[in-house]
Amino acid sequence: TVPTCRVIGEYFDQITFPFKRYQIQPAFRAEKPQKGRYREFVQADIDIFGSNSPIADAECIAASIDLYQTLGFKNTVVLINNRDLLSGLPYPVIAAIDKLKKIGPDRVLSEIQQKGYTLSQAREFLTAASKTTPDNKLQTIFDYLLTSGFSKTSFQFDPTLMRSFSYSQGPIWEITLPEYQTASFGGSVGGGERYDNMVERITGRKIAGTGVAFGFDRTLEALEVYQLLPTIKPNTKVLVTIFSPELLTTSIKIGTVLRAENINTELYPNESEKLDKQLKYADKKEIPFVIFIGPEEAAKKLVKLKNMQERTEKVISISEAVTLLSGNL
């Protein structure tokens, strides 16, 4: 967020506001690294600058739910709160209550006491935080989400969600995958907040900001654990084999013609390998078509096209092969 705010401040006069941006990039964290929280990690951000409306927050939250549902996490829940509701709480208390889900109420109470408050004061803080109800801004966000077709179960008001960043103000939220609760970081794969004063604090320009950051590595880990990673199939449509070193040039020419027609073509990268092995390679990689050009085909300027699924083959002209392979057959 901080580097983005610097860019926004510097290129202020070249940017059309409201400014929406997204980015995926390596980032570094200052906090103590631990399992799943590495010093360097990949982060994906979405931000909107120049709008102080809760609609901007709502759009970021909607993108958050949409993203994780699209990835296949059916039970994504975004926990939402508004920092404004907690304006009576000192920052060290906010930081302590932020750990409620991880360490439980007893340890939160003792952490607040360590900050110099009595047990009864600590209890009051915790009760006050737990008892708040959504204000108008949050209501606008909830309305936006329901109107946009998100189910009631995909987001939730959470009065004890605190997001411990000191710069958060206004709406704050965290994306949780209940499927992933066993993870050391409590199932949270990302979060966002409004940070209206950040650009001003850094650059002196008053530009509202809100946005969300997704932990790419954690999300990937969650996808792996829940076997939601898609199987990637090669997108090669045809393998051009090489009959013999003498016929190498012929195969290169056919490959060049096919590639020029935007047909995903592989040339077998070894002219002295047996045809048998080349065919096996196509089979293993599930390449749907294979082209052979032996001395007979080469003499007649024809190619043998083999359909690997149907196990059929025909000897045709190169232009016929192009037509066949360009179609969605």
Place this chain on the structure above:
Amino acid sequence: TVPTCRVIGEYFDQITFPFKRYQIQPAFRAEKPQKGRYREFVQADIDIFGSNSPIADAECIAASIDLYQTLGFKNTVVLINNRDLLSGLPYPVIAAIDKLKKIGPDRVLSEIQQKGYTLSQAREFLTAASKTTPDNKLQTIFDYLLTSGFSKTSFQFDPTLMRSFSYSQGPIWEITLPEYQTASFGGSVGGGERYDNMVERITGRKIAGTGVAFGFDRTLEALEVYQLLPTIKPNTKVLVTIFSPELLTTSIKIGTVLRAENINTELYPNESEKLDKQLKYADKKEIPFVIFIGPEEAAKKLVKLKNMQERTEKVISISEAVTLLSGNL
């Protein structure tokens, strides 16, 4: 290259060879950082494992030329040599001659002498290196490139190209942009080599390898200097404006319908901004269509669709708007 070789060795039995892979990732260099040669940089690689044929090298070289021509560098030249031709040269001599284009022959000669050779020996080394001619492997590569339709000017035999990596063996090449010669690193934006023994040295498994690495940051810098970076236009097709806070829900609904139809839709992220300013935003961002829903349209379940180029507008049903915006009008 080294981390890739480790992966290849480790997953040897799950990989179908010949194995082609490409990747873009941050990398770190051990050498002294300098301008354009940062400690951390972004690198793009293409590699082929499991083929010892020069066709594998040729395919990587072809991809190199193709890539830079596609980026807009009309005069890309790939310099090509074969390390096998230099087998008589000691490695420190190879490392010295590698700097020929940067520091000139006199300083190369004195650097060879510093390695413990006499001036006449140094001259002999340099002459021997300069006098080599392409062998069969290089000829196969050149034939591949010409047969594939690359022009004679897009690649070039360079007997003094050395690639100072100690693990290079067989074909080596470097991609140069003559447009970019003024740069401190001599116009080279990437290079490749065969490294047949690398996997074995690291993992004990004998698997041939060849590949090329492109300097992403340098390439980006060259694109900027030669103004080849494309102008990125927003791909938003329609902006849904918000007439007033009271009609916010109506606008959200329309936006949701359009998005569900895969129409790139922006909802103006501020319900209390004047329509005037919302329209100006669409204009500045060159969004081709704008939808307005005032109290009249809302009552009749219609929308006002404005074509920003033609400056025309019509009041139509939502499904008509979907049809119009889905087309390529």
